[in-house]
Amino acid sequence: MGLELYLDLLSQPCRAVYIFAKKNGIPFQLRTVELLKGQHYTDSFAQVNSLRKVPALKDGDFTLAESVAILLYLSRKYKTPDHWYPQDLRARARVDEYLSWQHTALRSCCTRALWQKMMFPVVLGQPVPQETLSSTLADLDSCLQLLEDRFLRDQDFITGSQISVADLMAIEELMHPVGAGCQVFENRPKLAKWRQRVEAVVGEDLFREAHTVILKVKDTPPLDPAVKELLHSVRSLLQ
Incomplete structure (x- = not known):
């Protein structure tokens, strides 16, 4: 096998x-x-x-x-190819640095944005208080600013001139709130140009294929009652 x-x-x-x-x-x-x-x-x-x-x-x-x-x-x-996870000690450390940061920062707010804005109210029919969603979107905005200022800086990709696994992980986090209708790249030209570079390297067809599900998440069919109950039980973790 x-x-x-x-x-x-x-x-x-x-x-x-x-x-x-x-x-x-x-x-x-x-x-x-x-x-x-x-x-x-x-x-x-x-x-x-x-x-x-x-x-x-x-x-x-x-x-x-x-x-x-x-x-x-x-x-x-x-x-x-080496650029995905560089052999150079410092370039690799930059990849590791981003991957370590994102788990408790970007992933948290992007996941909450998707669930609070789309999954709970639209898919599960369980509205989320506006103040809860507003707080999450504020956290997301702060993380986007950190991504631009701390990790992208004035370079094409997170580790420099070439794409790495850090960029793949980052773009996928951001496509989560995009799937919920959040205008993640609006009024952020640096971030928007970075997305264009990532998509160009990945290839338009592959990028589109990989995001078919998340960009149509609002069309998710009715869920099994047992699954709804399970998701309801973890709601507190996503607020």
């Missing part, structure tokens, strides 16, 4: 892994795990990833969880 990637393109880290593998010509079998159907909680998926999260990787009898670990595994095994 060859490489298998367990993904749901509704998930931002799954999109990053998918784009990375496709862009680098890495052969894999896509195993779709639909989060909104609760498929990550099944016993069969737990045999691949006992953490019950996507993305997950299975390479023969080897399994791996967590998006950053998966991206680095793929980059090393398939010897992808």
Whole structure:
């Protein structure tokens, strides 16, 4: 059995892994795990990833969880071009710095923006107080400013003149609130030009393909009652 990637393109880290593998010509079998159907909680998926999260990787009898670990595994095994995860100590440290920062900063506010603006009110029919959403959008704006000032600075990509896995992870976080209708790139020309550069490197067709699900999230069909109940139980974590 060859490489298998367990993904749901509704998930931002799954999109990053998918784009990375496709862009680098890495052969894999896509195993779709639909989060909104609760498929990550099944016993069969737990045999691949006992953490019950996507993305997950299975390479023969080897399994791996967590998006950053998966991206680095793929980059090393398939010897992808150096710019994705540079050998240069300082350039690599810049990638690591961004990846460490985003988990408690950009990911948090982008995920909350999607759920508070779209998933809870539109998909689940559970309105979110305006003050809660306003606070989240203010946090998002602050994170966007940090992304521009601290990480992009006056360079084309997060580590300099070439794209890296940091840029993939970053663009996927930002596409989450875009899917909810947030004008993330409006009035931010530096960020908008960076997105254009990332999309140009990835390729327009692949970029569009990877974002079909998130950009149509408002059209999500009715959810199973058990899944609705599960999502309701985690609502407090997303406010």
